[in-house]
Amino acid sequence: MSLLLAAAAETTKVPRWGIFVDVDGAVSGFITAIILMAITWYFVTAARAGRPMPQIRKLAGLDAIDEAIGRATEMGRPVFLANRTAGVGSVHSFALWGYMGYIAKLCAQYDTPFVNIAGDYLAAAVNEEVIKQSYLEAGRPEAFRPDTVRYVPGDQWAWTSATSGMLKRELPAATMWIGYFYAESMTLAEVGAQIGAIQIAATTNTAQLPFFIASCDYTLIGEEEYAASAYLSKEPMLTGTLVAEDVGKIIVAAIVVLGVIAELVSPEANFVSKMLQF
Amino acid sequence: MKRTVPVIITTVTATIVFLSIVLFKTDAAGWPGQFDRMRQFMAAVMMFMGMANMTRVHGSAIRKRDRNWMFSVWLLVIMFAYAIFGMAVGNKNATYRWIYDAFIPPINSTMYAMVAFYLTSASYKAFRAKTLDAALMMACAVWVMLSNVPVGDMLWSSESWLGGMAGVRDWIVSVPNSAVSRGIAVGTFLGGFATQLRVFLGIERRHLGQG
Amino acid sequence: MLEKLNNLDSRWMYLALVIVLVIPIIKPIGMSISVNKDLTQRMYDFIENLPPDSLIMFDIASSSSSDTEITPMIYAVMEHMAKKGHKLLVAGQWESGLAYWSPKIDERAKEYGWKYGVDYVNIGFKAGGTATWRAIGQDFWKGAVGVDINGTPFEELPLMARIKKIDPETIDLIVIYESGSPGMETWITYFPTVPLVKGSVAAEISSSVRYIPTGQLKGLIPGMRGAAEYEKLVGRPGIATQLMDAQSMSHILVILLIALGNVAYFGAKKKSAEAR
């Protein structure tokens, strides 16, 4: 009972600060956002000024993209890239466009059919723009076909039934599942495995990762999904944002270490904890 | 005008929205609430984009007489008929609901139920102890599956030492597992934040295409 | 032989799965199950120890696709309530789920001889998310617009006379049947003092158990297995018990397939090594 009361007290005792919203972590979240922006800005400027950026660690899943497209070209079969949930303002779309630009360009160069299945009607329009741009960069704008980007309504199982149907009918040699997926992950990955495609998956939904790992050849875990844009383009400015991210992680680790020390000294007066609650 | 202005619009809008949420109380009447309404209204105005895309994709299939062009005809007919009917009578209409209930829930539940089949065949092919990674994953999966059904209790009862199979499972779930999920969550947050900053700062502008 | 096994066609596995599921459904074996002391037993004890005539609220936060997991839980808890003589208030955070289970609850209530309005009330779905629930918590009648699922005013329902707020004095326990969000966060965040238990679909168990030691959840029914345990505790085996054999068999099939897959893989590897 005392535990319950303690929990209850904790949720009501929220620090208020002027006009700031009275939610746990509102102020510290704001400060965190500003700090992260500052770090990112610093490293991007450094990269723009031509300072050398460190190498990104090897990510097998991203290296495999070239191999997968190569095999699709040899077999004369299409390459599929799909995402159901990401809207235009979603971080998964931003990540997806990084993959899309790279894959579409390679496909255009090798004259391999490329298909994108989108589940959001606004994102479908933007995907088309990204792909057209890549085809243009590859010097083959005429290779873009009107059925390259296919919108299928994002209703979970309608989308999945359509995608599995397309997989079995068009037999892509490479399939890529990038973004946030739910229970449909198992169906997609297993149907893809049955048609013998090379499969690369990337998702941040930890509950669905096991299914991708089970049935895909390469799986990018969690945050690795977001690293693709920098990794594939090798552009120093994008790498700079990755460095900023890593600095963020080191700061988090430092805060946790501080928090542990404070907790061991006195759990009641843990200043780190109070700071983060603010 | 074609690429720079949109980048500026994005950055300025993001800054305004960010500050309005951080500085003002979030309720329907305040600034964040108003911005939210505008965003919703914009998405509502754009709602026919999906049908436009589908008309084009399936229209091209019909024109080229693809293998499944008859199905594409059927799809377009049913889509337009149902949409026009629904917009005319509203989604609470009994006939509209009847059509919906007859097709969509059974197909959805069946697609969902099929996951069980795929799970079965995936475990046959995937859980092979080729590497230590795979072996660990397999061992944990088998352990949890056994402890979730009566057979697990028969093998190692939950009355006995360490709480039996279920006891060990609960320890794995509450200690190493939640540590992993939290670690991944920290990385995901930072990665997502950086990805958004790339667009916010105008470094990533692939979505704006050429010209 | 082993190579063939190594690349076994999935369709054989699907056939095997259908067989191991259908046979126990039609002819259950009746394997005995043990009751989870930390989860199901706790919830049972909590309801068992409530004084008679307590008011229990059901919150349905699930969709009909979780039918086979949630329905037996609802039935088992209702059976328990009927034995102890508790009153029931049905509400839901998910519109479709509430619409789906309301007739089933009515059917069971009829069997127990419960009178609508006296022994149980269904207030129906109230739109507006957590804001609505906070309003209902402060003033139940006003927040819930004063009518039940059929549009009957609360004045005509005697049970509603004792429900003016959501607090521990009025509502002795909230049972949430949840398969996703919005769900128990509403209660944990805004009504932390009202005792809460949860009937959870299997996929949600691992994310919910951490609320048990802190007392934020008084107990939990873990998936279909938990429903079967609860049925055992209340002494009325139902759907979950009947299906538990099928669950066991399918789990065993998956484990056997994993074993077989490994045998085939290592066998084939050894053979190809010998051939070289």
Place this chain on the structure above:
Amino acid sequence: MTPELQTWIGVIATLGIFSFLIKENPFYRFFEYTVIGLSAAHTVVMTWDNYTKPFWNNGIMKGEYYLLIPGAIAILYYFRYAPAKYQWLYRYPLALIMGYDIGYSLAYDPRPFMVQIRGTFEGLKDLNSFIYLAIFFGVVVYFIFTFGNKSKGVEKTRNIARYAMMMYFGVAFGNTVQGRFSLLLGRLLFLLGDWLGLVKLG
């Protein structure tokens, strides 16, 4: 329009979808295309009923004329399918929507993250808490992309973190199995019970 007809459609659709397990076939294809068509239409109808109409009737017609500005900008999105010369106009509403979404998540995302970090060190008590911390650090190190890639210690830590993650995935897989089979049982009960009447439950 009887409930029996609905059950029959349900049964045929269920069997049609299940037939995909054997082979992709026209029977499945028919239901696949039907569900996509209906679902696309349903998306539009729901948006129309829940957003477009209320916004028009209760917003703009009641004097909230400022909504016309985002509305007008939103219409530009349809220039996506206009002749190439005018296509770029669609980028303005796009930029606006993206700006809104980015601002929104930049403001809200850090908050739950603060709670997560606090959770790692609050309430340390026994050996388990320290195992927990060690694994947490390991996983954070695993996701560092640019530093310490040549260090042996970092590589070892990453390996251990990877094993811990694989255990997590194994457990998540095993725990989900029960729920997925429950769903399939539900479908089989529909066929065997509601339709064929072979099983009586409850």
